[in-house]
Amino acid sequence: MQIAYRARDLAEAHIVAGLLESRGIESHVGGHYLQGAMGEIGAAGFTNVHVEDDDYSLARALVAEYESSTPSEPRSDEEQLEDRANRYATWFLLVLAFVMVLLFGAL
Known part of the structure; x- marks a missing residue:
């Protein structure tokens, strides 16, 4: 496939x-x-x-x-801001997960 x-x-x-x-x-x-x-x-x-x-x-x-x-259609400013916020939230959660793995791995 x-x-x-x-x-x-x-x-x-x-x-x-x-x-x-x-x-x-x-x-x-x-x-x-x-x-x-x-x-x-x-x-x-x-x-x-x-x-x-x-x-x-x-x-x-x-x-x-x-x-x-x-x-x-061209995207509105509000949609662009929402996409940016989603990207930031994604990276924040990934970094947070990585830090948690490091912290729990060190124990």
Whole structure:
């Protein structure tokens, strides 16, 4: 199986998988259990849509069509600030986890 689409989140992955399956391409959405690993932060990049090797080229063509039809509106300042806050929170939690590992490892 090959990755036909790398989704931002689980909902988008299922939308693309539904599109592919409506065209007769069997697909699999991976990353269900990784999605919540970061809690409320909203981890992204773990959800992929997989298709069989034989269906890959047709699936990529359909995904390209889907991506071109998706409107890309400019993001508001509020959305950009929220994304920045999410990135800072992610790094803070990772550093905190690393420090905790160091502290408990030293005991």
